[in-house]
Amino acid sequence: MINKVFSAEQLDNKDPLALKVEAFSLPDDTIYLDGNSLGPLPKSAEARASEVVKQQWGQDLITSWNKHQWISLPQLVGDKIGNLVGAKNGQVICCDSISINLFKVLSAALKMRPGRKVIATTRGNFPTDIYMVQGLLELLGDEYSVRYIDESNIGAQLSDDIAVLMLTQVNFRTGLKLDMQSITALAHDKNILTLWDLAHSAGAFPVCLDDCDVDFAVGCTYKYLNGGPGAPAFIYVAERHQAQYKQPLSGWMGHSAPFSFSPDYAPDSTVKQNLCGTPGVIGMSILDAALDVFDGVSLKAIDEKSKKLQAFFIAEAKRAGVLDYFSLVSPPIDVRGSQLALAHDEAYAICQAWIAEGVIADFRAPNILRIGFAPLYLSFTNVEKAVQTLSDIMVEKRYENATFQQRQSVT
Amino acid sequence: MINKVFSAEQLDNKDPLALKVEAFSLPDDTIYLDGNSLGPLPKSAEARASEVVKQQWGQDLITSWNKHQWISLPQLVGDKIGNLVGAKNGQVICCDSISINLFKVLSAALKMRPGRKVIATTRGNFPTDIYMVQGLLELLGDEYSVRYIDESNIGAQLSDDIAVLMLTQVNFRTGLKLDMQSITALAHDKNILTLWDLAHSAGAFPVCLDDCDVDFAVGCTYKYLNGGPGAPAFIYVAERHQAQYKQPLSGWMGHSAPFSFSPDYAPDSTVKQNLCGTPGVIGMSILDAALDVFDGVSLKAIDEKSKKLQAFFIAEAKRAGVLDYFSLVSPPIDVRGSQLALAHDEAYAICQAWIAEGVIADFRAPNILRIGFAPLYLSFTNVEKAVQTLSDIMVEKRYENATFQQRQSVT
Missing domain, CATH: 3.90.1150.10 (Aspartate Aminotransferase, domain 1)
Incomplete structure (x- = not known):
């Protein structure tokens, strides 16, 4: 011994x-030992759950959209998450699920590389990431395809027919952590856009999206961010891409003026364009409070x-x-x-x-x-x-x- | 006087x-007088909010997926809603937002009428409904188009190039209520699929989806169903269409065996295929309890x-x-x-x-x-x-x- x-x-x-x-x-x-599946309950989240249900919904009702800033929650929470993944303000927004956010980014990224018809990812990626690619490609038709690459020596497998490289930074089974900085640089050498899934990264270790020059990222908040079961996900669009970014789930909350009720969709020119339907306020409020456990750490x-x-x-x-x-x-x-x-x-x-x-x-x-x-x-x-x-x-x-x-x- | x-x-x-x-x-x-925007807080929902946060998440943690049936919530809640909109069990599921659910159904419906390239809807429809059509059509390309029709005399405006007719039963501004039964029948005469938005219908008056032979429907739960701010929406797929229905937001929760982690997407053959990412358990649990106010009414x-x-x-x-x-x-x-x-x-x-x-x-x-x-x-x-x-x-x-x-x- x-x-x-x-x-x-x-x-x-x-x-x-x-x-x-x-x-x-x-x-x-x-x-x-399962906080990488569902993080436990922060006391701040417990208190906020009571507050948002009893006071904000129960007493203040519809006025809470302004009074308690429900309408700004996706951005407020997005910036808080951004702070934990190395993204300066205005590039992260909280919305929907990872799966749906992948669909948004992949669609938008393909449009930004019109001559390229390939999405590359690893076979060992988390299934929903792969399934979302498969669903999108079936909708778009035979012109597009997915290419499965190995986790090792990714740079050698990159070619200039690839529009977007979608990787999960940490493998959900083995824990293998990819080198975000070098892989992103190698992809950029071939003018490939990068999309990183941070499901097992955000809140677990320093992630440096801005410094790594990442193009897009998605992540969930119910693991190391302790946002609660099925808490809303997030999406990162680097500021330099926001003007030309156009995602197809064009719900009213991503409109540049949602409350003008204008007849045609006009996308917001910021990361806010990723909003689609009415956000789940209770879950997002709880997440907002849960993130406070990272204060001072x-x-x-x-x-x-x-x-x-x-x-x-x-x-x-x-x-x-x-x-x-x-x-x-x-x-x-x-x-x-x-x-x-x-x-x-x-x-x-x-x-x-x-x-x-x-x-x-x-x-x-x-x-x-x-x-x-x-x-x-x-x-x-x-x-x-x-x-x-x-x-x-x-x-x-x-x-x-x-x-x-x-x-x-x-x- | x-x-x-x-x-x-x-x-x-x-x-x-x-x-x-x-x-x-x-x-x-x-x-x-604003329950048609955000329904108030049912006491049953208040109690459940506390239970799901403190006990289920806080104490039972990850085991709650089985212990408290989190994994079955979308179907359990879906059937409860189905009971309120005239749909027998197995045709309604609770998930995502109306906007996202519209995208699923519209995509699937277009595939079911391959020779037809037109989505018809009213100009006075709620903006997000129209925006979602616009986003989908832009993704699909010029082959497809939207046709705006008047709310009056809809039957006369239907033609056999229309794949799907998307209508909101009650106009959000004026309150005009369309005749679901007759319009659906007129659409079917031309082999047009119908998609009804029940945002201002569900929980407000009897809706008879099965009896009206409706093909698809979506609806929200935070108005007359009192599910809470941004509560998850629902989707109805008539049983007769479920076998050929194929929606593109193919996340792992809509897979026929989500926990087998198999490499390729295989859609569930039921309404469950509409699930995409991990559901927002807290919001959906609160909605589940909120629906109990309809017991005995x-x-x-x-x-x-x-x-x-x-x-x-x-x-x-x-x-x-x-x-x-x-x-x-x-x-x-x-x-x-x-x-x-x-x-x-x-x-x-x-x-x-x-x-x-x-x-x-x-x-x-x-x-x-x-x-x-x-x-x-x-x-x-x-x-x-x-x-x-x-x-x-x-x-x-x-x-x-x-x-x-x-x-x-x-x-």
Whole structure:
């Protein structure tokens, strides 16, 4: 057995983010390693949920569109998110879902490269990203096609028939993190537009959309941004593209003057053009408040703690012999997001057994135990206990008794 | 002065829906004539908001997708709405916004009439409906076009080059209510698919989608269904069309097996195909609970009370001389939804003055004072007082002093 360099308690004592856990309403006796699927409830969000329902909707009714700035929420929340993904104000807006936002950007991007008919993406991308491409291409007809490329050595696979390169920065299964800066530069060398999906990036580590010269991005807010189940997504359109950007889901909220009720659509000339129908005010208000947990915290500090938590997990897992049972399929820390993937043929049953003992993680088909590290509320003591529980499950084969329960978790 | 036949108090005393007001959390000293823009807060929704945030999200976290049936909400809520619009189970699903749902249905409908290239709608339709057509057509190219028809004598304007006829049943400005059954039949005579927007219909009066042989419908839930600001919309696909229906916003939730993470999109063969991204669980849960206020109430009873409230409003307005100041631009009661439109050059300022005195109604450009009648919480006494207040405003020209306040209300 390997001795510890520092105990979990020692590491918690010197953790500058240790007190942030108090900003969350967490269940007792649960260790939550699934914040990369659904972030937990911030206390600020809980308070705002009550406020928006009881006071704003219940008492102030229709006047809240102005009185409580409902009408400006998509932009206000967008700028807050922008601040967390390296985008200066006016380039991010909160709206709809990632899937729908992908459709908007892909349609607009194809129009901006009229001579090119190919969308490139990876086969290992999250399914909905690929499905949205397939749906758009079927609508547009045979002229257009999708090209699947490998995650490795992307630059060598880029050619000048590609209109847009759509990538998810962190692979949802393995955690592989792509180099946004270099890949974007390589794409631009071939005049390819880039579209980055930040589902597993936003709120987890520093993202530098402006500095990386990214063209477009989308992301969700219910994972590391803790916006609540199915919270609205976001969309980034670099300022330099906004004038020529034209997306086809041209609902009234993206009109340059929505309340003039004019007979023809005239797109707003800013990122606001991405609004379509009436926004879901309650969900977006809750998200707005949830983002306040990032006040006074740097993404760099979050990233540093995540790396320490992951290293501690691996060290503890080695020490306890857990890694004798699994293969660690995640890439090394410098090219990995805030998650670990352990492969095992019985990963599903093991995950169920772990959940039954109060450690919530995720299963991803076909054989991945997926472990998310969200540094705002996860402690080293949590990790130590999680590993010990997993060790007990493996040694005693408790997963053989895990009750089967169909699980449909939303990544 | 004309004498009253019945007093407001007498009418309230014999109103079978009088007690339903107790199901709502309404502000004191406010008369709400804007439920056709944003319905008020049902107490059941208030309780559910707290439950879904604190317990389901806060305590049960990711397990709630199964434990609290989050994953089935779109269908559960869809069937509840279906019950209110004359659709048997399995044909309505709750998702996204009206705007986005229009895009889905219009795209799918065009594919179902491959030889036809025209979408027909009225110029007076709600702007977002028209804008969504414009956005879709621009994406599809010059081959397709929109044809604007008049609201009157629609049958005579239908021709066999039209693929789909998109109509809003109740005009958002005037309240004109189209005859769904006869128009649908006339469209079918020419093999035209029909798409009805029920924004101002659902929850206001009996709608009989199945009996009228309607092909497709969409609707919102934040007006007469009281689902909350920006609550998710719904979509109806008649069972007979579901097998060949194919919509292009092909997100993972519309896949036949979303959690298999298979590489290619395979559409669900039911109305569920209309799901796209992860649904907004909090907003949809609140809507689910809000719909419970319709338990034990028939749409027929709601419609009957609405007609009485409207007749009482007009009688009182005549009696008090209010109608000497306005022109009543709404059509007669048998071809009108649950609203009245009064035209006046100063309608905006008058609306502001009315709001300042506790009566909330709506202004619609250029000159309409729009008055909604939602029988679940509106009493005859409310109407009487609203008219008296309006009369005072007009007689004393109080609107000349109404503070200007830019108002952006969401229809």
